[in-house]
Every structure is written in C-alpha cells, then in structure tokens.
Amino acid sequence: MSEPIIELQEVFKTFGRIVALNGVSAEIIQGEFFSLLGPSGCGKTTLLRAIAGFEDPDSGNIRIDGRDMTGVEANRRPTNMVFQNYAIFPHMTVAGNVGFGLTRKKLGTTETMRLIDEALRMVSLEGFQERDARTLSGGQKQRVALARALILRPKVLLLDEPLSALDRKLREQMQSELRNLQRAVGITFVLVTHDQEEALTMSDRVAIMFDGSIVQISTPEELYTAPANLQVAEFIGSMNFLRATVGRATSQGTEVEVEGLGKLIMASESVKPHSAGDNVSAGIRPEMLTVLFDEEAGTARVAEGQIADRSYYGDMTYYAVRLEGTEQTVTVSMRNTANRPILPLGSRVRINWNADSIVLF
Amino acid sequence: MMRGGFRFLTAYVAAYLLFLYAPVLLLPIFAFNDSRVVAFPLQGFTLDWFRLLLETEPLHAATRNSLIVASVAAFLSTAMGLCAARAATRHSFAGKKGIMGLIMVPLVLPEIIVGVSLLVVILQAGFNLNLWSIILGHVLICTPFCTVILSTAFSNLDRNLEEAAIDLGETKLTTFRRVILPLVMPGIMASILIAFTISLDEFIIAFFLSGTETTLPVYIWSQLRFPARLPSVMALGTVLLAISLILLVSAEYLRRRASDRSAAANAGGNF
Amino acid sequence: MGAAAIVRGRWRFRLPSGLVLVSPPLLYAILLLALPIAAVVTISFWTQNYLDLDRTFTLANYREAWSQPVYRVLMLRSLAVSATVTLCTVLLAFPIAYFVSFHVPQHRKSLWIFLITIPFWTSYLMRIFLWKVILGYNGVINGTLIRLGIIEEPLSFILYNVNAVVITLSHAWAPFAILPIFVALEKIDRSLLEAATDLGEGTVRKFLRITLPLALPGVLGAAIIVFIPTVGDYVTPRLVGGPNGLLIANMIELQFKKANNPPLGAALAISSMLIVAALSLIFVRLNRHHLRDRS
Numbered sequence: 050m051s052e053p054i055i056e057l058q059e060v061f062k063t064f065g066r067i068v069a070l071n072g073v074s075a076e077i078i079q080g081e082f083f084s085l086l087g088p089s090g091c092g093k094t095t096l097l098r099a100i101a102g103f104e105d106p107d108s109g110n111i112r113i114d115g116r117d118m119t120g121v122e123a124n125r126r127p128t129n130m131v132f133q134n135y136a137i138f139p140h141m142t143v144a145g146n147v148g149f150g151l152t153r154k155k156l157g158t159t160e161t162m163r164l165i166d167e168a169l170r171m172v173s174l175e176g177f178q179e180r181d182a183r184t185l186s187g188g189q190k191q192r193v194a195l196a197r198a199l200i201l202r203p204k205v206l207l208l209d210e211p212l213s214a215l216d217r218k219l220r221e222q223m224q225s226e227l228r229n230l231q232r233a234v235g236i237t238f239v240l241v242t243h244d245q246e247e248a249l250t251m252s253d254r255v256a257i258m259f260d261g262s263i264v265q266i267s268t269p270e271e272l273y274t275a276p277a278n279l280q281v282a283e284f285i286g287s288m289n290f291l292r293a294t295v296g297r298a299t300s301q302g303t304e305v306e307v308e309g310l311g312k313l314i315m316a317s318e319s320v321k322p323h324s325a326g327d328n329v330s331a332g333i334r335p336e337m338l339t340v341l342f343d344e345e346a347g348t349a350r351v352a353e354g355q356i357a358d359r360s361y362y363g364d365m366t367y368y369a370v371r372l373e374g375t376e377q378t379v380t381v382s383m384r385n386t387a388n389r390p391i392l393p394l395g396s397r398v399r400i401n402w403n404a405d406s407i408v409l410f
Numbered sequence: 411m412m413r414g415g416f417r418f419l420t421a422y423v424a425a426y427l428l429f430l431y432a433p434v435l436l437l438p439i440f441a442f443n444d445s446r447v448v449a450f451p452l453q454g455f456t457l458d459w460f461r462l463l464l465e466t467e468p469l470h471a472a473t474r475n476s477l478i479v480a481s482v483a484a485f486l487s488t489a490m491g492l493c494a495a496r497a498a499t500r501h502s503f504a505g506k507k508g509i510m511g512l513i514m515v516p517l518v519l520p521e522i523i524v525g526v527s528l529l530v531v532i533l534q535a536g537f538n539l540n541l542w543s544i545i546l547g548h549v550l551i552c553t554p555f556c557t558v559i560l561s562t563a564f565s566n567l568d569r570n571l572e573e574a575a576i577d578l579g580e581t582k583l584t585t586f587r588r589v590i591l592p593l594v595m596p597g598i599m600a601s602i603l604i605a606f607t608i609s610l611d612e613f614i615i616a617f618f619l620s621g622t623e624t625t626l627p628v629y630i631w632s633q634l635r636f637p638a639r640l641p642s643v644m645a646l647g648t649v650l651l652a653i654s655l656i657l658l659v660s661a662e663y664l665r666r667r668a669s670d671r672s673a674a675a676n677a678g679g680n681f
Numbered sequence: 682m683g684a685a686a687i688v689r690g691r692w693r694f695r696l697p698s699g700l701v702l703v704s705p706p707l708l709y710a711i712l713l714l715a716l717p718i719a720a721v722v723t724i725s726f727w728t729q730n731y732l733d734l735d736r737t738f739t740l741a742n743y744r745e746a747w748s749q750p751v752y753r754v755l756m757l758r759s760l761a762v763s764a765t766v767t768l769c770t771v772l773l774a775f776p777i778a779y780f781v782s783f784h785v786p787q788h789r790k791s792l793w794i795f796l797i798t799i800p801f802w803t804s805y806l807m808r809i810f811l812w813k814v815i816l817g818y819n820g821v822i823n824g825t826l827i828r829l830g831i832i833e834e835p836l837s838f839i840l841y842n843v844n845a846v847v848i849t850l851s852h853a854w855a856p857f858a859i860l861p862i863f864v865a866l867e868k869i870d871r872s873l874l875e876a877a878t879d880l881g882e883g884t885v886r887k888f889l890r891i892t893l894p895l896a897l898p899g900v901l902g903a904a905i906i907v908f909i910p911t912v913g914d915y916v917t918p919r920l921v922g923g924p925n926g927l928l929i930a931n932m933i934e935l936q937f938k939k940a941n942n943p944p945l946g947a948a949l950a951i952s953s954m955l956i957v958a959a960l961s962l963i964f965v966r967l968n969r970h971h972l973r974d975r976s
C-alpha cells in the first residue's frame with residue numbers, strides 16, 4: 050500500500066513539569082491530507098514543531114521519508130510550515146517573501162521569477178509580485194505563506210491552525226481551496242486545528258489528541274460513527290449517553306438493556322469487548338434519533354417521552370426529550386421540512402432509533 | 411472642586427515647564443548677547459561668540475576627540491546591547507537574572523564610582539590615560555541604555571518570522587542578516603544615536619579618565635573658570651544643543667518607525 | 682532545545698546559546714565593572730607612601746574615613762542633600778506625571794514626554810552653569826525681583842550654598858523621576874477608577890485610595906533612581922555649592938586627584954557606596970512591607 054512519509058515512534062517532550070507529548074506514535078501516509086485535532090493545550094503545536102525541527106523530542110524517533118530526523122536542524126528538513134499568524138516578512142514585497150527560500154538555491158533571476166509567478170498563480174495571487182507585504186489582507190497573507198512554503202516543493206507541508214485568524218466566510222472558502230490545492234500538488238499536508246468541522250471536512254485522516262497522546266487515527270466517517278472511546282465521542286459532535294447493561298448473547302446478536310429505550314439486540318461484534326452483566330454507556334447521536342409524527346407508523350423500536358426543552362436553528366430543531374421510566378433526557382435533532390410542525394414544550398412524543406448507530410463504551 | 415483642582419494643576423504644569431526650560435532658554439540668549447559678562451540686562455545681538463568658536467584651536471581638538479570617543483563608544487555599546495538584548499528576550503540560561511542585573515548596574519551606580527574604579531585598574535595595570543580609557547568607561551554606562559532600547563526592538567519582533575526563515579532553509583546567521591537585522595535596524599540606529607548623545611555629554615567619567623587629550627565637556631569645564639570665555643561657551647552650548655536635538659528627533663523618528671514596522675508585522679490577520 | 686541532546690547514542694554537547702550570546706557584555710561588565718570595584722575595595726585596605734602603594738592590609742583608611750569629623754560632616758551633608766533632592770524632585774514630578782498620564786490625550790503623550798526630556802539634552806555642565814546665572818547675585822531671579830520692586834537688595838541665600846545645590850540637582854534629575862512615575866500611572870487600569878466612581882468615591886478619595894497606592898512602585902523607583910546617583914555628583918556642588926556646599930564626592934575626587942591618596946579615596950567611596958546601598962535597601966524593604974500590608 051501507500052508508503053508512510055512520516056513515522057512517529059514514542060515521541061516524548063516535556064517542558065519542565067508539563068508533559069506536552071506523552072509517547073506519540075503515528076504514521077502519516079505519502080500524499081494524504083492529515084489533521085491533528087484536539088482541545089487547546091493538548092500538544093498539537095508541539096508535535097507539529099517537533100516534526101518541523103523546532104523542538105527536540107526528549108526521546109522517541111521521528112522519521113521523514115525514511116530518514117531519521119534526530120539532530121537534523123529545521124532548515125535541513127524536507128518540510129515547510131505555514132505559521133498560524135503567517136509570519137510574512139514585513140520588510141519585503143510579496144515576491145521577496147515567496148522567493149525567500151529560493152535564494153539559497155542560486156537559480157538565476159529568470160528561473161526564480163518564473164517559479165514565483167507559478168507559485169503565485171497556484172494561490173490565485175497573479176500580479177501581486179511587487180506589493181508591499183504589510184498591505185496585504187489576512188486572506189492574502191495566508192496565500193503568500195502557502196506559496197512561500199510550496200515553492201520549495203517540500204515532502205510535507207505543515208500548517209498550524211492556518212485558518213483560525215480568518216472570518217467565517219473566508220475560512221470556509223479557504224478550506225475548499227486548501228483541499229483542492231493539496232490534491233493538485235500531491236504534497237502531504239499535516240494540518241493542526243481545534244475546529245472539528247474543519248478537520249472532518251478537509252482531511253483524509255484525522256488524529257485525535259488528548260493530553261499529549263493520540264487516542265484515535267481514522268477517517269472522518271469512522272471517527273464520527275465509531276469513536277474509539279467516550280472522550281472522543283464527547284469531543285466530536287454531540288452524543289447522547291444512556292446507562293445500559295449488557296445481557297446474554299443470542300443467535301441474532303447480544304441483548305443490551307438501555308435505560309429509557311428498553312431491551313435491544315445489537316450485533317455481537319459492536320458489543321465487544323464488553324460481556325454479559327457489564328454496566329456500560331450507550332451513545333447515540335441526536336440525528337440518529339427521530340421524533341415520530343402522528344401520521345408516521347410506529348415500528349418496533351419506539352420510546353415514549355415528553356419535550357422538556359427546544360432550540361430552533363432555522364434548518365434544524367433540537368428537542369430535549371425526557372424519556373419515560375428514567376430521569377435521563379436525550380437530544381433529538383430534526384430537520385425542519387415543509388409539513389413538519391415545531392412541537393411545543395410539554396408535548397408527548399414517540400421517538401424512534403436505529404440500533405446500528407448505537408455505540409457502547 | 412474638580413474644575414478648580416484642574417485649573418490649579420494646569421498652572422502648576424506651566425510653572426514647572428518654565429522651571430525645566432529656564433536654562434535651555436537662556437543658553438541661546440546669552441550666546442547671541444553682545445557682552446563679555448553673562449548677565450542681564452542684554453546688550454544687543456552679535457555672532458562674535460560663534461566666530462570665536464571657529465578660531466579656538468583647543469576647542470577643535472576637544473570636539474574631534476569627543477566625536478571619536480562618542481562614535482566608538484556608541485558603536486561598541488550598541489554591539490554589547492545587541493548581545494545582551496537578544497539573550498534577554500530570546501534565551502533562557504542559568505543565572506540570567508543576575509547576569510542581566512550586572513550588565514544593568516551602571517544605571518544606578520554613581521558615575522564617580524565607575525570613574526574612580528576604572529582609574530584605579532588602568533593605573534594599576536600600568537596603562538596610560540587616553541581617549542581609550544574614556545571610551546571604556548562610556549561603553550560601560552551606555553550599554554544599559556542600548557540594552558533597554560534594543561530589548562524593546564527585539565521583543566516587538568515576531569518570533570515566528572525567525573522560525574519561518576529557518577524553516578525556509580536559512581541558517582541562524584543568514585536569518586539574522588536577512589530577517590532580524592533589517593527589522594531591528596531602526597532600533598539599532600536609535601541605540602547608536604542615544605549612546606552617541608550620552609557619551610558626547612558625559613563629564614564625570616571623562617574627567618577622571620582623560621589624560622592629555624580631553625573631550626568637549628572636560629574642555630568646557632576648564633573654560634568655566636575664566637569669565638571672559640563664558641560667552642563663547644554659551645555659543646558652544648547652543649551649537650551642542652542644536653546637534654543633540656537633531657540627533658534625538660531622528661532617534662525618536664526611527665524608534666517610531668521601528669515600532670510601526672513590528673506592529674504591522676504582528677497584526678497578522680484582519681485589516 | 683536543551684543544553685545537550687542525545688544523538689545516535691552519544692552525547693552531543695551544546696553550550697546554552699543564550700550564555701554564549703550574553704558573554705561579550707557579561708565579560709565586559711566583569712572586567713571593567715566588577716573587577717575594578719573589587720580593585721577599589723582592595724586598595725582601600727592599602728596605604729599610600731608618596732609615590733608607592735604599601736600593600737600591607739590595614740583598616741587605617743576606614744578608621745580615618747569614619748572618625749575624622751570633616752569626612753563625617755561631608756558624608757552627612759551628602760546624604761541630607763541627596764534625601765532633600767530626592768524628596769523635592771519626586772514631589773515636584775508627581776503632578777507632572779499625573780497630568781500627562783490623566784489629562785493629556787493618548788496621541789499627545791509621547792510628544793509631552795519628549796518635551797519634558799528636551800531640556801536635558803543640553804550639556805550637563807552648561808545647565809548647571811546656567812543655574813548659576815539664574816540664581817546669582819546679579820542673576821535672573823534677583824534682577825527680576827528687584828525690577829518688580831519685590832525686594833531691594835539681591836537675595837544671597839540662593840547661590841553658593843546647599844539650597845542652590847538642591848535646586849540645581851532637582852532640575853537635573855527631573856526626567857528620571859517623571860518617567861518611572863508616568864509609567865506606573867499609565868499601567869493603572871482606568872476601569873478601576875470608573876469602578877470606584879461607580880461605588881461612590883469622590884475625586885480626592887479616589888486619588889488617595891486607588892491612584893496613589895497603585896503608583897507607589899513607580900514613585901519608589903523614581904526615588905531610588907534619583908537618590909543613588911546624586912550622592913556621587915561632584916560637579917554641581919563645585920559650581921553652585923560654595924565652600925559650605927561641598928559634598929563627599931568632591932572629597933573622593935580630591936583624594937584621587939590632587940591629594941594623591943587613592944586608598945583613602947577608595948575607603949571613602951566604598952563607605953559611601955555601602956551606606957547608600959544600605960539606605961536604599963532599607964527604604965525599599967520598608968515600603969515593600971507597607972505595600973504588602975495594604976494588599
């Protein structure tokens with residue numbers, strides 16, 4: 050299969066008493082768009098800077114393109130970086146910034162100019178060569194930073210929250226541009242972000258970090274539908290958690306008693322590693338629960354409840370439903386369609402769920 | 411109550427400014443006054459005292475010496491300040507506080523102590539007193555000022571810019587030349603100008619450490635004893651004031667440009 | 682990046698680069714500041730025999746420095762003058778710093794600070810000399826007062842005595858007092874004052890309960906910055922102090938130059954430095970105590 054371009058083996062890094070990286074191991078594959086996602090302070094920037102060569106790990110190994118990077122200075126690594134605040138050199142023109150790394154290569158003026166033109170075209174900044182870098186807007190600076198790094202054809206491009214300084218509109222535009230750019234140049238991108246939407250929409254694979262450790266690496270879909278643990282499930286999107294007890298295994302599957310939802314049969318595969326008698330948490334996403342309107346036929350999997358709270362979002366409505374037979378409430382999200390009323394508080398409702406979308410922790 | 415208090419404060423400020431400016435205002439007045447005594451009433455306008463300056467040979471020698479001392483001291487203390495400021499703003503090392511403290515000590519040390527102690531070692535070591543001994547003393551007292559100015563310049567400099575240069579393949583040295591130096595250059599110029607001005611005006615240390623060759627303030631000191639020389643001393647003072655002001659205004663201008671630059675560099679995102 | 686890193690199983694030693702970088706100014710300060718001061722301390726224990734130094738250890742210089750009335754008088758006068766100058770300078774400077782910080786619009790502040798420092802870029806000697814012209818028997822002040830008919834005889838108590846030294850030094854050190862106080866006032870969060878108004882405090886009580894305590898560190902800094910160097914000044918007393926306005930620094934200068942007795946001069950210099958350092962420390966301690974009590 051595809052070759053790993055970056056291999057991280059048990060990378061540790063401490064700052065005094067703070068453990069910033071607590072034994073990080075991962076492989077990043079040649080040509081993929083890889084995101085590091087995690088809450089603030091979990092060590093994302095530190096990991097990125099360790100790959101770039103700005104932090105020496107206390108122990109562990111970083112290999113890039115098969116080469117051990119220990120002792121290799123940042124300026125000798127086949128990586129380039131886009132900084133969070135872009136770090137555009139304010140005393141140079143756009144061309145000066147973009148061509149900054151080329152000067153060492155002694156290419157001659159015409160070749161340098163050609164490469165700069167090409168790089169600027171790539172980020173849609175044709176004709177900006179002589180602009181004073183200080184006069185650029187945030188989005189333009191971002192493009193210059195990208196062009197400046199990509200012009201050197203790195204094996205890996207590292208991006209530390211490159212979109213967080215942009216306003217929402219521009220951010221969404223840059224997300225798709227960045228994605229397209231990555232596909233076009235075929236360079237491995239490693240993106241640090243604390244915005245899960247960004248990670249999910251842009252990446253081929255996402256690594257979730259907590260407290261200096263990577264807890265899950267998978268595709269965005271897998272991350273959302275099959276979070277590795279409770280922490281990941283809580284971090285990505287929103288999820289309802291209900292108390293549940295594992296029952297006996299039958300030929301159809303394993304019985305699980307979920308408070309408020311009753312007894313259900315789940316595929317034995319998805320109950321692992323829990324066994325009969327275990328008290329567990331059953332997680333289900335709000336959009337996997339449905340409010341049944343009168344005309345819709347009831348099915349076998351129905352629970353009764355009462356609407357305790359409601360938030361209207363225009364395209365969606367979120368209901369907090371108190372289930373019968375338990376103190377727990379669940380959040381149900383409903384798309385607002387033409388013939389669907391917004392239910393008032395206190396309404397009695399029946400809700401339906403899909404057992405395949407329940408995850409046990 | 412508040413209005414009255416404010417009016418009182420304004421009057422006080424005016425009086426205080428008069429107190430501050432009194433000597434400076436008198437200086438040019440007496441420099442152009444056509445009288446051999448420096449006192450009121452004024453006797454009319456003359457340029458004689460300035461003309462006399464042009465003819466006084468020892469004054470020219472002292473001026474030359476002062477310019478040499480001030481230039482060398484400004485250059486050396488700025489180089490020292492660069493090292494100290496860079497280390498203070500970008501590095502952590504054992505004993506940093508104590509080391510920086512020692513470098514800054516001359517700020518709060520009576521100048522006579524600096525003068526006396528340097529005099530003792532220079533004489534004990536068997537060296538002669540000359541312009542170099544004055545330069546040594548001046549570098550010592552200018553370095554703290556340079557360090558303060560340059561620390562501001564360095565701390566306004568975005569650290570990511572340096573890392574970006576390294577990331578793009580530059581070494582530490584070429585990063586310094588291509589990125590750091592151009593960005594802190596206004597700070598360096600300000601530091602040179604301030605050190606130059608301080609050295610040009612310094613008397614106490616220069617008096618202790620000068621041998622046969624003296625600097626301008628030491629020369630002025632020797633002239634203050636002769637009443638007849640006073641009007642031309644006033645003229646000299648006026649010239650010096652004008653030079654200092656020009657230097658300071660340019661230093662201030664450069665300092666502002668420096669902070670504008672780094673501010674623009676730090677603004678990062680939204681315009 | 683640590684001081685040392687393991688590279689392929691062996692230690693690669695790296696000096697902390699900060700230490701390397703700071704070494705030129707550090708070595709300079711050690712060689713030309715710490716060492717010379719140590720040398721001054723050393724010779725203060727020696728004796729001058731005409732042209733040679735007798736290097737046997739003796740406390741005679743200190744005995745002389747501390748027992749001879751002339752040195753004691755000069756030392757006490759120096760301290761008294763420095764303390765008075767400090768008090769006057771800081772008291773006079775505070776309203777100015779307050780005015781610039783609270784009543785000058787933001788964009789004009791640096792201009793004002795610049796205006797305040799301009800007079801101090803005239804030659805230091807010249808400034809002192811001009812005070813002599815202002816304060817003298819036929820000087821500006823006496824001339825004006827006589828012409829206005831306020832006095833008939835010129836005032837004589839304003840030149841060639843300690844008063845003249847205090848006035849001149851208060852002028853010379855004004856910016857060194859204004860700047861630290863200004864910086865401290867600038868740091869005060871203006872919303873604290875608004876909060877106090879909101880809680881019903883009047884202008885005066887607001888000043889006493891919030892502005893002044895918060896500005897105190899700046900005031901202390903100003904006091905130290907003015908106090909220490911004034912003890913070392915020997916030019917001002919020489920020019921405007923008259924025979925009874927001479928201070929300890931003049932004596933130190935005399936011993937090192939004309940009297941050619943560096944050991945005694947060194948003992949006087951070290952003694953006064955120690956006294957000044959001790960007084961400053963006590964002053965800072967006392968006030969820190971006071972500051973801590975408040976918080």
Ligand SMILES: Nc1ncnc2c1ncn2[C@@H]1O[C@H](COP(=O)(O)OP(=O)(O)OP(=O)(O)O)[C@@H](O)[C@H]1O
Pocket residue numbers: 064067068069087088089090091092093094095096243
């Ligand atoms: N140079 C440093 N010195 C001391 N501690 C540091 C340093 N750099 C990072 N840390 C600490 O290491 C931990 C991880 O920091 P890091 O910057 O990698 O977090 P992050 O995941 O990038 O957070 P954010 O999303 O807020 O940027 C934090 O606790 C941080 O305080």
Ligand SMILES: [Mg+2]
Pocket residue numbers: 093094095
């Ligand atoms: Mg970060």
